[in-house]
Amino acid sequence: MPQEFNQYQIAALQQLADYRGVFKTGGSILTLKTKPVKGSKITLQQFIDSFIEIFCQNNFADTDYSFIQNKPNGISAMEEWVKSVDIKTILQCFTYAIWTDKTFDGYFLRKINDQSAELLLIRLNEILSQNYRQQNLQRTKVTVINAQHAAAIKSK
Incomplete structure (x- = not known):
């Protein structure tokens, strides 16, 4: 993850990613009065x-909209493009959507x-899952190394 986030921001990003089930259309057109969660x-x-409150409370807004020049139109092209975006671009997309909605x-x-x-x-959830898994692996390695080091010291 090129951009660094603290543990609170990572937790907030995961909260945002959890909206993927809420913002799922299931092939139907949703309205603002729809109750998307059964x-x-x-x-x-x-x-x-x-969603917007969590986004804003954590200062995730990023008004660099240069990504729009590269963003494809159409759902299949969008699906391919999204596979390559990082968290920064995802936050830019949501910043653009939130602010454009105001106008x-x-x-x-x-x-x-x-x-x-x-x-x-x-995509955000995938990135967070991969990063969290990597962090856990690093913590495990450090724990194993520290345990081995402590055992070596005790045996001397």
């Missing part, structure tokens, strides 16, 4: 507001309905 009384608008009402909802939000959140 059995929940929370509307999609409330989930969007909560063009319903833009964020369109990004949910065209599956862009879900694809980006799936």
